[in-house]
Amino acid sequence: MAGDPSVGHCSVWKPIDMNQKNIIAAILITLGCVVLAFSGISFTTPGETVQFLGLRVETTHTHFIPPIVGAISLACGIVLLLVKPRFIT
Numbered sequence: 001m002a003g004d005p006s007v008g009h010c011s012v013w014k015p016i017d018m019n020q021k022n023i024i025a026a027i028l029i030t031l032g033c034v035v036l037a038f039s040g041i042s043f044t045t046p047g048e049t050v051q052f053l054g055l056r057v058e059t060t061h062t063h064f065i066p067p068i069v070g071a072i073s074l075a076c077g078i079v080l081l082l083v084k085p086r087f088i089t
Contacts, residue, residue: 035070
């Protein structure tokens with residue numbers, strides 16, 4: 001019965017309604033877990049180029065995302081998933 005669509009059908013799984021709220025919640029949860037897993041994330045961005053006495057020095061700026069931001073992101077994502085939208089009639 002290779003062509004039978006009813007084979008392997010399980011009624012337990014429901015299709016996921018991937019609206020904007022669920023996509024944003026999934027992104028927040030993923031980013032929160034990544035930040036918490038690495039105990040914060042640091043990254044650098046290019047800064048200014050300084051020329052002094054014929055020397056050219058390029059600077060960088062270091063930024064740090066603390067773990068509390070990851071925890072807040074994770075909590076907000078979970079709340080977004082759990083809250084049902086209210087429809088105004």
